[in-house]
Amino acid sequence: AQTVTQSQPEMSVQEAETVTLSCTYDTSENNYYLFWYKQPPSRQMILVIRQEAYKQQNATENRFSVNFQKAAKSFSLKISDSQLGDTAMYFCAFMTTSNTGKLIFGQGTTLQVKP
Amino acid sequence: EPEVTQTPSHQVTQMGQEVILRCVPISNHLYFYWYRQILGQKVEFLVSFYNNEISEKSEIFDDQFSVERPDGSNFTLKIRSTKLEDSAMYFCASTLTLGFSGELFFGEGSRLTVL
Numbered sequence: 474a475q476t477v478t479q480s481q482p483e484m485s486v487q488e489a490e491t492v493t494l495s496c497t498y499d500t501s502e503n504n505y506y507l508f509w510y511k512q513p514p515s516r517q518m519i520l521v522i523r524q525e526a527y528k529q530q531n532a533t534e535n536r537f538s539v540n541f542q543k544a545a546k547s548f549s550l551k552i553s554d555s556q557l558g559d560t561a562m563y564f565c566a567f568m569t570t571s572n573t574g575k576l577i578f579g580q581g582t583t584l585q586v587k588p
Numbered sequence: 589e590p591e592v593t594q595t596p597s598h599q600v601t602q603m604g605q606e607v608i609l610r611c612v613p614i615s616n617h618l619y620f621y622w623y624r625q626i627l628g629q630k631v632e633f634l635v636s637f638y639n640n641e642i643s644e645k646s647e648i649f650d651d652q653f654s655v656e657r658p659d660g661s662n663f664t665l666k667i668r669s670t671k672l673e674d675s676a677m678y679f680c681a682s683t684l685t686l687g688f689s690g691e692l693f694f695g696e697g698s699r700l701t702v703l
Contacts, residue, residue, distance in 0.1 A: 477630075506688050517592070518679070518694040525688050564631065573644050574619050574686045578631040 475500045477567050479579035486555045487587050493540075494550045494582045496565030503527075506568040507541065507548045508576065513561040521563070524548065552584075560586045590614040594680050594695035602703055604669050609698045611663045611680030620663045621681040621692065622655065624648070631679065637663065670702045 477498045486492035498507070509521040524532045524541050531539050536556075540549045552559055565579040593612045601607050613620055622634040635645045637655055654666045663682075667674055680695040 510694075515696065517696050520691050523688065523691075570687070573636055574621065574683055574690055574692065575633050575636060575644060576623075576631075576692065577633070578623075580630050 475502075475505075475567050475569070475577050477565055477577055477579035479565055479582050481582045482580070483583045483585070485585040485587055486552075488555055488557060490555055491551060491553045492555055492584065494552075494563050494565075494584065496548045496550070496579055498546050498548065498565070498567050498579075500546070500567065500569075502569060504570050506570065507539075508566040508568065509537070509539070509548075509550045510564045510566060510578075511559075511561045512564065512581075513558075518564065522550065555586045557586050557588060560584060590693075592680055592682055592693050592695035594678075594698045596698055597696065598699045598701070600701045600703065601670055603672060607667045607670055607674075607700060609665045609667075609678050609680075609700070611665070611682075611695055612661055613663055613680065613682030614684075614693055615661070617682035617684050617693070619643075619683045619686060619690070620655075620657065621683075622665045623679040623681065623694075624676040625679070625697075626673075626676045634665075634678075667700075670700075672702050675700055675702045
């Protein structure tokens, strides 16, 4: 069975600085998908960034980038130039390629961006 | 921008009562999901639904749970006889396609409190 672990329950960062959120996962599959979702206070979870396991190049979306280390089963999220609107709960999630759309989530990391 | 909407936002019920949580997925989406998050725990997959039938369900989704899409727009989760341990935030999600490009869109959640 697949598992996802986020070992940082809470983090904080000063506005305009860079922060990295950690995620590790466990799977015996060779290809799969990884995601970071963001849930602002009292709002929906929204997709931040995604990565296919067979692609070695790290995904980037504007200020958000990932460090995908397949051998180490690590998938960290880097947020550059942090903004107050980045304050949210961040969830790392895993999906198999079996095409069911089922996500397996980590525990979440609460990120506070301070002015 | 289209959104997944959920009602009620918060429901308090007595143990043993039936509860129906409602979701309106994005109109052209084809795949529908319920997830739940017990306070302090991970977001867990409950069930996926496609073409008017359950495509996958977790061990949590026992005979007390049911889902239906009664009118082509609403997607409901029914808990027949609620237990204290059903207290959680329930999230509905939908997507147009599966796989890597199939982004799940989540609702804001319905908080269920069972007394």
